[in-house]
Amino acid sequence: MPTPTFFRLPDEKRERFVDEAINEFADRSYAEASLSQIVKRVGIAKGSVYQYFADKLDLYRWLLIEEVPRRRREFVGVIDDADTDFWAALETQIERGMAFLVEHPKLARITAAAADPTAHEEVRGLHRAVCQAGEAELERSLERGIRRGAISKDVDPKIAVHFVTAITGPGLTNVVLQELGADLHEILASDELRRKLDPRRRRRLAKQALLLIQRGLGA
Amino acid sequence: MPTPTFFRLPDEKRERFVDEAINEFADRSYAEASLSQIVKRVGIAKGSVYQYFADKLDLYRWLLIEEVPRRRREFVGVIDDADTDFWAALETQIERGMAFLVEHPKLARITAAAADPTAHEEVRGLHRAVCQAGEAELERSLERGIRRGAISKDVDPKIAVHFVTAITGPGLTNVVLQELGADLHEILASDELRRKLDPRRRRRLAKQALLLIQRGLGA
Amino acid sequence: MPTPTFFRLPDEKRERFVDEAINEFADRSYAEASLSQIVKRVGIAKGSVYQYFADKLDLYRWLLIEEVPRRRREFVGVIDDADTDFWAALETQIERGMAFLVEHPKLARITAAAADPTAHEEVRGLHRAVCQAGEAELERSLERGIRRGAISKDVDPKIAVHFVTAITGPGLTNVVLQELGADLHEILASDELRRKLDPRRRRRLAKQALLLIQRGLGA
Amino acid sequence: MPTPTFFRLPDEKRERFVDEAINEFADRSYAEASLSQIVKRVGIAKGSVYQYFADKLDLYRWLLIEEVPRRRREFVGVIDDADTDFWAALETQIERGMAFLVEHPKLARITAAAADPTAHEEVRGLHRAVCQAGEAELERSLERGIRRGAISKDVDPKIAVHFVTAITGPGLTNVVLQELGADLHEILASDELRRKLDPRRRRRLAKQALLLIQRGLGA
DNA sequence: TATGAATGAGTTTTCATTCAT
DNA sequence: AATGAATGAAAACTCATTCAT
Numbered sequence A, B, C, D: 001m002p003t004p005t006f007f008r009l010p011d012e013k014r015e016r017f018v019d020e021a022i023n024e025f026a027d028r029s030y031a032e033a034s035l036s037q038i039v040k041r042v043g044i045a046k047g048s049v050y051q052y053f054a055d056k057l058d059l060y061r062w063l064l065i066e067e068v069p070r071r072r073r074e075f076v077g078v079i080d081d082a083d084t085d086f087w088a089a090l091e092t093q094i095e096r097g098m099a100f101l102v103e104h105p106k107l108a109r110i111t112a113a114a115a116d117p118t119a120h121e122e123v124r125g126l127h128r129a130v131c132q133a134g135e136a137e138l139e140r141s142l143e144r145g146i147r148r149g150a151i152s153k154d155v156d157p158k159i160a161v162h163f164v165t166a167i168t169g170p171g172l173t174n175v176v177l178q179e180l181g182a183d184l185h186e187i188l189a190s191d192e193l194r195r196k197l198d199p200r201r202r203r204r205l206a207k208q209a210l211l212l213i214q215r216g217l218g219a
Numbered sequence E: 001t002a003t004g005a006a007t008g009a010g011t012t013t014t015c016a017t018t019c020a021t
Numbered sequence F: 001a002a003t004g005a006a007t008g009a010a011a012a013c014t015c016a017t018t019c020a021t
Helices: A004-008 A011-027 A035-042 A046-052 A056-076 A086-103 A105-113 A121-147 A157-180 A184-189 A191-196 A199-217 B004-008 B011-027 B035-042 B046-052 B056-076 B086-103 B105-113 B121-147 B157-180 B184-189 B191-196 B199-217 C004-008 C011-027 C035-042 C046-052 C056-076 C086-103 C105-113 C121-147 C157-180 C184-189 C191-196 C199-217 D004-008 D011-027 D035-042 D046-052 D056-076 D086-103 D105-113 D121-147 D157-180 D184-189 D191-196 D199-217
Strands: none
Touching: A004 A046, A011 A035, A011 A056, A011 A105, A035 A046, A056 A086, A056 A105, A056 A121, A086 A105, A086 A121, A086 A157, A086 A199, A105 A157, A121 A157, A157 A184, A157 A191, A157 A199, A157 B157, A157 B199, A184 A191, A199 B157, A199 B199, B004 B046, B011 B035, B011 B056, B011 B105, B035 B046, B056 B086, B056 B105, B056 B121, B086 B105, B086 B121, B086 B157, B086 B199, B105 B157, B105 B184, B121 B157, B157 B184, B157 B191, B157 B199, B184 B191, C004 C046, C011 C035, C011 C056, C011 C105, C035 C046, C056 C086, C056 C105, C056 C121, C086 C105, C086 C121, C086 C157, C086 C199, C105 C157, C105 C184, C121 C157, C157 C184, C157 C191, C157 C199, C157 D157, C157 D199, C184 C191, C199 D157, C199 D199, D004 D046, D011 D035, D011 D056, D011 D105, D035 D046, D056 D086, D056 D105, D056 D121, D086 D105, D086 D121, D086 D157, D086 D199, D105 D157, D105 D184, D121 D157, D157 D184, D157 D191, D157 D199, D184 D191
């Protein structure tokens, strides 16, 4: 976790640092990402990184577990299905997830990298933690859906959670990428690409995902 | 692609080399995988690798695009849905895919790593190629399914292909991992774990996946 | 040498600083000793060190040449052989030296490190100065011993001084360490070890050293 | 311990490497000694060191435990006191030890550094091993001396060994250094200094050491 | 064809020291 | 006086790749 020094930094400087760190870890795998690159781009001394974080892993951990999820929550908002229809909540979630993917592809990419099964022992541990947090939440949602009769009783939430996650995660991501005819890396470089996927089109794609899940699981 | 020299190698030696290369690339990401490790375990000189392959990437490319898919096809077999029921063919495919995952986790892991969005520029290109090959085939299957009336007419095969791939790929993988209470790395080390997931239990999981897809897409 | 600021410090704070500095330089060689460690343990800012001393070497010099000898003198006292028997004075000195070693192993260690011939150019200079001071004093003692007939006339005090120093310095230290079955680092950590070498046993060891010197040099 | 590669090196190259490594570790403490310096002086690539040794510690260990003792044995020879008079053997040993000190001050310095009590945890372990080996041998010698009547029966060889070691080690070293009016580092640089201590003078100094020990311990 | 020694660019990390506040 | 952020040189170590034998 970051040092107090890091939080005491002038906002502008801290943000520049975080942005470049996100750039680096979105571009390259943990092993390939290089602190040297980050400091070069931020324009600070190598040693400064170690004033802010204990080491490379510490920086990555904070990004992956704290900062990226925080930014995601900020963008996506909290979708509470406690008071609303399960399917309506899911639809909102899918739509906002797609918007996040398109508007913040770098952040999306860092999270997506957490699925890589070949990775540093230590990094894998972080990845598992990240995934499990999201899955636990969805599982509770599914259970609620079953209780309320939205989801069929013969669905096992412990299993279905992985299918729904797969559809709304890598599934939707790949749909988007195909629509754009590009990979995540290219999207970063091009505002034009991002505009290609206007909200109307996004809604159409979201509907398809929702339909599959709804028919697949619905009561 | 391998040099003629590589194919002229005594079978036993070539196989030992390939096995250790698979071990290494299944354990570590492309960036972390080390040729030094491979040659040490095979017991050949470092220079020899460059008699067989142009460089590290060339070796990885061949494994990812030729050798691992070849081994997968050998294990899974070709499931031709031209003559059979679409859903029956899919069910078979899912079941065999799960069996492959459990029996050959190393190979599965190399393929799964291809989903990592943060990776060498060049490696990413390979990954995309691998994915697109599989998706093209599935897309044709889906189109056939629609024509024959197995799949609803309002399904867009270009989009659905990603959802189905997500479910049968990362979705099922994660289901399996959760069932085993372990990650892919641990499965490798433990025959016991592998036995935990006997065919009957596998079939039950496959059914759940199939049901979701079938209800979701079915006419 | 310390700045006026250093001496103006509240006693409690200055003492805490000195104690931790001694801890650090007793644990690690000059090169390995780290100002960062010291300030962290004292709980002051890094920059403060430079308000008290010119630099790392300046701090070390003061400890080695002023503070540690001062503490040693305080513990050992001044043994004046001007009025007493040469051998009785030496015996006292040896006994007190051993007591110092056992009761203040950290201080002893800092002095002992001064014997290391591989060290910073500048540090070596300090070491030589420290050694020569002690040797000059002993040499005068030896000369007095010769004049009074306690020591044989054919002893060259300029040479003998090094042998006596060796016996009472590293010689006795190693005897003590062997008796304790430990190295200096372990002694620090263990009060129990220190108690193992009670005064009676210490006297026995001292006698052996004295006997060797007395028979070896005595008239 | 060195790799096979190291031993396969052309003699000239290997010797140049070892010589420079000895230079470095004789000049600076383990912590300060730098592989970068060594390779710069030898004129090879940094990576080459790691073809020869596992790491810095591995190189130091080999020098300290194998190579320097080997060179010392080669120079000093084996002095067997089994067949000769104990005192004559000791005298020879002292004389040759002094010659070694003067002729190979670098090697002597590396050994002497082993007495430094403030040092890397790992390095301290090596040092202790080196010291204990020498002491064990001398202890056996002393016991033989007692049995044969050369040494007084009331001498405890376990204790005396440290005093004798101190005299013939740091004691004699300091005598020599004082005679030369220099420290070990200056001796290295100056052939003239080395010549100042001709064999006749060396013998005189050795006699003084022997006399002290002989009178001190002799029956 | 096989070998394996040599390379050197690149990595993460440490730390004494400076200096604006 | 005290602070503590910034610095950057230097360290140990890794590894794909080359090339003479």
